[in-house]
Amino acid sequence: MRRSLLVLLITLLVLPPVASAEVAVQAYPLPPGGGPHDVAVGADGIVWYTAQRAGQLGRLDPASGKVDLIPLGPAAAPHGVVIGPDGAPWVTEGGTNSIVRVDPRTREVKRWPLPEARGYVNLNTATFDKRGRIWFTGQNGIYGRLDPASGAMQVWDAPRGRGPYGIATTPDGDVYYASLAGSHIVRVDLDTGAAIVIEPPTKGQGARRVWSDSRGRIWVSEWNSGNVSRYDPKTKEWKTWKLPGDSPRAYAVYVDDRDKVWLSEWSANAMVRFDPETEKFEAFPSDRRGANVRQILGRPGEVWAPESGADRLVVYRMK
Amino acid sequence: MWLLAGGAVTVWCSTAGGDPARGERVFQRCFACHSVVAGEDKPPGPNLRGVVGRRAGTRLGFRFSPALIEAGARGLVWTRAALDAYLADPERFLPGTEMAMPGLSLAVDRRDVIDYLEKSGPTPRRTP
Numbered sequence: 110m111r112r113s114l115l116v117l118l119i120t121l122l123v124l125p126p127v128a129s130a131e132v133a134v135q136a137y138p139l140p141p142g143g144g145p146h147d148v149a150v151g152a153d154g155i156v157w158y159t160a161q162r163a164g165q166l167g168r169l170d171p172a173s174g175k176v177d178l179i180p181l182g183p184a185a186a187p188h189g190v191v192i193g194p195d196g197a198p199w200v201t202e203g204g205t206n207s208i209v210r211v212d213p214r215t216r217e218v219k220r221w222p223l224p225e226a227r228g229y230v231n232l233n234t235a236t237f238d239k240r241g242r243i244w245f246t247g248q249n250g251i252y253g254r255l256d257p258a259s260g261a262m263q264v265w266d267a268p269r270g271r272g273p274y275g276i277a278t279t280p281d282g283d284v285y286y287a288s289l290a291g292s293h294i295v296r297v298d299l300d301t302g303a304a305i306v307i308e309p310p311t312k313g314q315g316a317r318r319v320w321s322d323s324r325g326r327i328w329v330s331e332w333n334s335g336n337v338s339r340y341d342p343k344t345k346e347w348k349t350w351k352l353p354g355d356s357p358r359a360y361a362v363y364v365d366d367r368d369k370v371w372l373s374e375w376s377a378n379a380m381v382r383f384d385p386e387t388e389k390f391e392a393f394p395s396d397r398r399g400a401n402v403r404q405i406l407g408r409p410g411e412v413w414a415p416e417s418g419a420d421r422l423v424v425y426r427m428k
Numbered sequence: 429m430w431l432l433a434g435g436a437v438t439v440w441c442s443t444a445g446g447d448p449a450r451g452e453r454v455f456q457r458c459f460a461c462h463s464v465v466a467g468e469d470k471p472p473g474p475n476l477r478g479v480v481g482r483r484a485g486t487r488l489g490f491r492f493s494p495a496l497i498e499a500g501a502r503g504l505v506w507t508r509a510a511l512d513a514y515l516a517d518p519e520r521f522l523p524g525t526e527m528a529m530p531g532l533s534l535a536v537d538r539r540d541v542i543d544y545l546e547k548s549g550p551t552p553r554r555t556p
Contacts (some may be wrong), residue, residue, distance in 0.1 A: 144519065144530055162517075162530040186530055196552065229456040248460030255533055271460050271471065290471045315472055332472060333491075356491075358526070375526060376491075399495070400526040 129391055132382075134424070136138060137174055137414075139167060139415040147189045147234070147404040149198060149421060154211070154408075157198040158415050158420045158422060159187035166190065166200060166211055171263035179216050181209060188235035189261065189404070190231075193242055193257075200234040208235065208245060208255050211341070221255055222413055223247075225358050227264055234275050234318075234404075238299055239282035246273035246286050252295075254302060273329065275318025275404075285315050287316035287329060293318055294329060294340065309338050310347045318404070321362045322385075330362035330372055337362060337372055337383060352381060353390050363405035363412065367427070371412050373402035380405075380425065446536070451544030454537045457529060464548035473527065477549035480542065482506050495524030511545070512538050 139145055145167065150156045153331050156169040162384040164185035165178040181187055185425040186204030191211070194197045200209040204228055207222040223230060228391030230247030235244050242256045250271045253264035267273045272290030279285070284297045295304045311317060322328060325333030334355030338349040352359055358375040367372060370383040379394040380402060396404075401418035457465075461473035469475055474490040481500045485492040485500035492500075499522055504510060515538045517531045532538050 145478075146530075172481060229453075231460045283437065291438070292470075313470075399519070401526075403528065417522065 111394075123227040129382075131268050131428050132393070133428060134393065135426070137169055137171065137176075137422045137424070139169075139420045139422060140178065141420050143167065143178075143420055144188070144417050145259055145420065145422060146417055147406075148405050148413045148415040149190045149192045150408050150411060150413050151192045151196060151198075152408065153196075156191070156413060156422060157190050157211075157300075159200060161186050161203075161417075164204060166198060168213075169379075171337075171424065176408060179211055179218070181205075181218060182220075189245075190234055191235050191237065191243075193237055193243065193404075199237075199243055201235045203232045206230060206232065208232075208243060210257070213356050217278055221260065223262070229250065230264075231390055232272065232284075234276045236276045236284060238284055240276055240299070244276060244278075244284050244297065247291070248273060248301075248364050251302065252276075252286060252297065261413050263302060265302050265304065267291070267295070267336075268306050274316075275316075275320075275330075277320045277327075279321040279342075280323060281325050283325070285319050285321070285327050289315055289317050290335070291333060292305070294327065295373060296342070303329070307340060309340070310349060311336055311338070314338070316363050317359070320362050320364045320370075322342045322368045322370075323366075328364055328370050329360040332358055332360060335359055335374075337370060337377075339385070343388060350383065350388065353377070353392065360403055361405045361414075365405060365407055365412055365427075371405050371414075371425075373405060373414065375401065380423075395419070395423070399422070435504040446543040448494040448535075448540065448543040448547050451540035453543070454532065454541040455544055457532070458541070461528070462544065468551060476545055479506050479513065480508060480546045493524055495522055495526075508542050508546070511542050515541070 144160040144162035145158045147422045148158040158165050158167045159387040169179045184204045187200045188203045189201040202209045208221045210219045230251045231249045235245040246252050250267045255262045269291040272288035273288040274287050276286035294307050311334045316329045317332040336349050339352045341409045361373040363371045372381045374381045379392045382391045397419035399418040400416040402414045414423045438523045462476045466475045474487045483500045484504040487495035516533045
């Protein structure tokens with residue numbers, strides 16, 4: 110107990126004051142044991158999440174708090190989920206090494222397995238480009254592309270092997286991914302599939318996830334260094350900021366519709382919001398120990414965070 | 429769960445005798461973050477060469493989570509049984525762990541991957 114109080118005291122001292130009257134925080138409890146890994150919210154406000162440990166896709170209706178679970182099959186262990194241009198949740202299904210679409214109305218599960226010759230790739234995250242194709246990463250050292258219209262799938266070896274993790278699309282349609290083990294980011298040539306490596310300025314920083322702001326600048330959460338960094342493709346310039354605290358761990362990053370940058374910080378067990386204009390951080394500590402937020406997504410006015418260690422989805426609503 | 433007894437961890441169950449070659453294939457689920465190659469320390473998780481028998485949270489040069497460091501200080505040693513319990517459900521076994529994988533639900537997978545780890549290299553005689 111005394112240790113817990115000490116940890117709380119230290120946390121309060123090293124973190125900036127908790128924000129903020131303009132943000133309302135609400136937590137939704139989920140069925141226990143699911144281990145919500147990633148989350149995505151559609152334009153209709155329905156929230157989808159991967160219950161990785163249960164091998165299911167979850168559907169939360171925030172209006173009622175009702176949760177439905179959709180089994181993804183034997184051995185499923187879904188990692189990422191994004192909403193496609195068709196309004197359906199698309200899943201990087203690590204357990205069965207496949208890309209999965211779940212029909213939001215019928216709940217039908219459709220699967221595109223990776224080529225068997227590739228073996229187990231540890232699928233991570235996906236994003237759609239502006240041509241309706243889904244790009245994905247596999248941590249064991251691949252990235253790939255599926256055209257749902259034709260079913261054509263291509264998989265490429267990642268430069269420098271293992272590591273491809275978070276992936277995102279800019280407003281102009283460019284696709285970038287982060288390599289956690291490789292400590293770099295990559296821009297993918299949408300036509301040829303070639304990977305163009307871009308080095309952040311901090312050596313061995315552990316680039317874990319990426320997201321774009323409204324101007325196409327790439328924000329990177331750096332796990333090893335505890336930094337958030339920004340790459341401007343127009344000027345090729347980087348800028349880096351250290352998160353608050355003695356030894357921060359930046360896991361996920363997401364840029365909201367106001368170009369504020371949200372990060373999950375594991376050492377302080379907190380969500381952190383960064384304002385690029387003032388260069389100030391605001392912290393939103395979780396009230397659950399070991400919340401372990403592994404990914405963040407949102408829609409205008411809302412930012413959603415899955416607390417994998419607490420079996421909750423938490424939403425931050427801007428007033 | 430692991431139990432403390434006189435500063436050491438009491439362990440039982442989980443025996444060798446599996447299939448380490450199959451365990452190497454199971455290890456592909458761990459490969460993104462871990463290596464068993466001596467000196468290969470770039471992956472985001474600790475190198476697992478010689479992990480069987482090592483005190484938790486003590487590999488030199490790796491920044492472990494506070495939860496793992498604390499568990500090691502309280503006596504957790506990565507015996508076969510402890511590894512088996514941890515790999516079955518990492519977050520339940522050790523709340524606060526930073527290991528991202530959800531666990532290996534099949535006992536045969538855990539047995540074989542532990543066999544593979546055990547054969548990956550020598551366990552240090554004394555952990556620092």
